[in-house]
Amino acid sequence: MWPIFTAGLVxxxxxxxxxxxxxxxxxxxxxxxxxxxxxxKGPKKSRQDLDDEAAEDRFLDGEQ
Known part of the structure; x- marks a missing residue:
């Protein structure tokens, strides 16, 4: 069994x-x-992603 592993490693x-x-x-x-x-450089997220995150932030700020 060891020769197979040794051959594979080599x-x-x-x-x-x-x-x-x-x-x-x-x-x-x-x-x-x-x-x-x-x-x-520049945003890694699309405009839609940024808008969604802003909406989520507004929603979470309203709950607290």
Whole structure:
């Protein structure tokens, strides 16, 4: 049973190393996309979402 797990672990390490070496351009592009998403300015919510939240806030303020 242990040789199967050991072989799987070795295969996982080799696959990670090969993908890190040969798929570097994809990794860098994905990193740039994520960075652009986190650095984007402006509201992340639609106007409808903001209006709904404002209505909920008015409703909750009236109950307290």
């Amino acid at each position: 295969a996982l390490v080799i696959a990670f190393a090969l993908s890190y070496l040969f798929l570097n351009n994809l990794r860098v592009a994905a990193n740039a996309d994520v960075q652009k998403m986190f650095n984007s």
